[in-house]
Amino acid sequence: MTTTQFAQALDAGNLNSPSGSVKQAGQEFAVRMLGEYRDAEDIRNTVLHFKTARGVAKMRVGELAQVRDTLEAPTILARLNGQPRVSLAIVKTPEANTVQVADAVKAEVNRLLKELPKDLEVTYSRDQSADVGAALEDVSVSFFLGILLVVLVVCVFLHNLRGMIIVSLAIPPSLSATFMVMYFGHFSLNQMTMLALSLVIGILVDDSIVVLENIFRHLHAGEEPRAAALNGRTEVGLAAVAITLTDVVVFAPIAFMGGVIGQFFREFGLTVVAATLFSLFVSFTLTPMLASRLYRRGEETEATVGFWAHFDRFYNALDRGYRRVLGWALHHRWQVVTGGVGVLLTVFWWGWPRLGFEFFPPVDQGQIRVSMELAPGARLEKTDQVFREAERRLRDIPEIRTLSCFIGFGGGGRARNSGMLRVELYPKQGVLEKLQAPFQRLLGKGDYHGYIRTRADQEVAAEIQQRLLTIPGPVMLRANADNSASGLSRMVGGGGFSSTIGAIVMELRGMNNREIVRVAEEIRDRMKGIDGLIAPDISWREGKPEVQARIDRVRAAEYGLSVTDIAEAMRDSLEGNINAKLRDGRNQFNIRVQAAELDRNSVEDVSNVVVGMVDGRAVRLRDVATLEHGLGPTTISRRDGMRVVSVSAILGPGVPAGNAQKQVTEAISDIKLGNVYLKWAGEAESRAEGTTYLTWALGLSIILVYLLMAALFESWLHPFTILLSLPMALVGAIIALVLAGMTRNIVSLIGFIMLVGLVTKNALLLVDYTNTLRQRGLERAEAILTAGPTRLRPILMTTLSMIFGMLPIALKLGRAAEQRAPLGVAVIGGLLLSTVLTLVVIPVVYTLFDDLGGLLAKVRRRGARQVSSDGEG
Structure with missing residues (x-):
């Protein structure tokens, strides 16, 4: 009897069926046959009939098989801090509020805990509402502190x-x-x-x-x-x-x-x-x-005593000094212009190459993802052994709060050679939280867990990577800080955890998989030699080793067996048949019919699988097939009709993604791609798209400001005077970002765009009042020397108000404040340098453009007179 026949016979005896009805004493009764199994004993006592060489035999299931009421063999393992766990992920809908959903979930969990066993422990291994709350608190504090500082600036100037x-x-x-x-x-x-x-x-x-x-x-x-x-x-x-x-x-x-x-x-x-x-x-x-x-x-x-008197003396000295500098500049116009241009170009040449580039500033979220993959075909027990060793090596890292382990995920639960460690770190406190900590400890508030983390998540991830490198077994190991930059990267490539996740991701496309893999492996090997790139890898994997049965169709036909019959018998013997069910009230359990474990432990056991019966005699797999070793099919990814293999790497601490991408591009420039097409993906793709849109927004804002100034001054030349303050602001922003150790990114680019509006206002105040004074009859030089000192106070007040309003953002006071800090730093740096240079350079440039306008007017008048005289002649 084959395993398939055994399962069919067992399923045939597991049935409840309506059988009609009977009428008695004026009442009708339904008749139903009850034959479903109620427990394991019913299964043991089931009698099976099967043919033998001597005829039909009868035997109970319990005489032919071992019947056990047990648990299904695990294909997925999960642990929390070394203890078995069940993990539940709750995902909000796009329109829902993160904090409200999290609060509602926690309230429901607290209600359920009252009904569950007392020894059941619930741990929130990831709570995004805490990050949102901390970020909003930081922005709120920056908001109110900015108001306070702005008001103080006004008070100081107007005293x-x-x-x-x-x-x-x-x-x-x-x-x-x-x-x-x-x-x-x-x-x-x-x-x-x-x-x-x-x-x-x-x-x-x-x-x-x-x-x-x-x-x-x-x-x-x-x-x-x-x-x-x-x-x-x-x-x-x-x-x-x-x-x-x-x-x-x-x-x-x-x-x-x-x-x-x-x-x-x-x-x-x-x-x-x-x-x-x-x-x-x-x-x-x-x-x-x-x-x-x-x-x-x-x-x-002006005040005569106290702090205000000292401030007035300082401001009056500043005013007198500015008048002298402005007067000197108007008498040395070309020296001022050439000197200003030289300084700007020199500083730009120094700062721009030192300014790294990335899509989004990484935010320390206190989450690290450790992915490990063993060779294809590794058993779940071997993978579990490797992960237990990894957990043991990481236990003494003080920053780790919880360590979650997931093994066997991906590929429908069959990726038994791979898994993931999700590391939750203690919160990294910002300046604001450090100031609050002593008071919150006294009040018994706060969530400090007895430890205050000082190291960044990327530094901890780098240590984890080093600690796990010497574990024997893994063919792929990555410890990646789960910050916003990596979160924007896309998952591409193969199944399970072999999917590539990283800040550096490129896709190779083509029709020939072997050629794509060759190029991908060469690129990966080049990336291994680049400092700052960790664990370069490709998404393609060799197939899982397997035993392949090649059917002899002629011999199979002689036994009356089809390929389907043989395949079904093999699957039922080795993997098991679960067609039959055992019902217990509302619950339903699989009845798995499978060959005994000792009959499926080797290749020889596979060859002995009974695939059919002929005249009461068993036909085994070796009678109709030959067995050989081979590799199973690998996962194939396609995009736009072409095969895709991705190459990726994660970044070391402090390495900007844009700089790393540039290094990779230079390193692989001489690789012959043939019919393989290379395309940057992941964060690089998002970075290119975001930069394009922001560049468009920056260019459009400059054009709109120019048109606005042209309408205001009724001139096409003087708006250029205003716009020349923009290069000064850009250079100031670059210097500030370099000195602060920050990068060009989406947030700092927003700061550049802000500067277009902010710095043109100072120049506008100067030029507009100069024109007003000239309309009142003042000479150009006198108008400039009057307008500059007169507008000095409002220019300083508006500039310092903006700077002090941005200061709390630039100082990164709270948790996750590093996400917003580049904007504040860029604006402050741009305002400082542009304001200083605007007060001197813009008046000088104004006179040059005014001279140019006068020259053009003379040319037009001369041309008009020439046309008039020609007409009279």
């Missing part, structure tokens, strides 16, 4: 509480109106909108500062408060509108970028635009009204 109150009161109405826009736009208070609100603190007070400072100057000149408020607002009205619109035209393109990066920054851009427009309205209405009510005629701008 009276009334000015501080007026500027402070400009913030709440603008924010309230912005919240209304966010509400009707269905925005949430997430990291991007909170970051936008933090950034606009300096922008919100820009217009109010310009208007208030001008009103203050008119009051000091002796005007009545009402007249000063009206005249001060009117005098800078056009400039204030232009200042606001520069921010609008800069941030609007960010809100309408395409691709994933556009979805990411849409709410950010629209929030900034809304807040900026409302700040203009407030500066034209609330600020002058409050100034007319709170200020007095002849308001003093």
